[in-house]
Amino acid sequence: MKVVGVGCGDGMLTEEAISAISEARLIYGSNRAIERVRRYINTGCTVNVITDYKALRGLPDHAVILSTGDPLLAGLGTLGGEIICGISSLQAAFAALGIPWSNVSVIDAHGKDHEGAITDAAIDCRRSRPVFIIADPKFPVRKLADALHGMDLLIHICQNLGEPGERIITGTPDNPPVPDSTLFCCIVLPNRTE
Known part of the structure; x- marks a missing residue:
């Protein structure tokens, strides 16, 4: 899985994050994180709002998890997988x-x-x-x-x-x-x- 930092505000995505989001087939994130990147999500992608954070560890390898800010600054980077940094607060x-x-x-x-x-x-x-x-x-x-x-x-x-x-x-x-x-x-x- 990939944990992608979506930045702490609009316009704070890295190019690497935009690429990972636009290529994703399965995305999980909070409502806020999903709305921040919606314009980069391809039409064939399944998007889910996170309702159970404990279940995230069981996602398939191709899943992309959106984390507001940077995943390793009070974010979801502890889940493991590939981490793509974001612009943090x-x-x-x-x-x-x-x-x-x-x-x-x-x-x-x-x-x-x-x-x-x-x-x-x-x-x-x-x-x-x-x-x-x-x-x-x-x-x-x-x-x-x-x-x-x-x-x-x-x-x-x-x-x-x-x-x-x-x-x-x-x-x-x-x-x-x-x-x-x-x-x-x-x-x-x-x-x-x-």
Whole structure:
């Protein structure tokens, strides 16, 4: 099987991903992922919305599984098979901010332990490391800000990356940004003002 990253927003597919999708005879994906690539799906392809993620491991070798963002950044890349990368929210967010991400700590809080993610982020911030948090709609940005209280940091909420409503909201631990979308990630950086 192939696990294909469809990017975190429109226009963020790689040529390799487009090729794999257009040649596929069997595709599985979320509604959002399928809609993002629909124009590349050939007419003879069978397309299925994923209803049981556990059943994906039993798909035939020729199946293509669509993963939003990049399959190995909180995606479906752990299923195995051939992995075709996509443009991730990490890449898009740091590009939008114009900030290098070579030493960033990546924390996956998407559908996972939010408290543990916040603790890990605070530890990394005390070490002056930039932090990228893959959030989900319930991620408590206010609790993150509380854990970072007293540190000279900027908190960026990057939401709807690659979509028409893309927006970056910036705040501090004392005045944190508030997301107004369910699709967002957080970047926490030392406040290096000149």
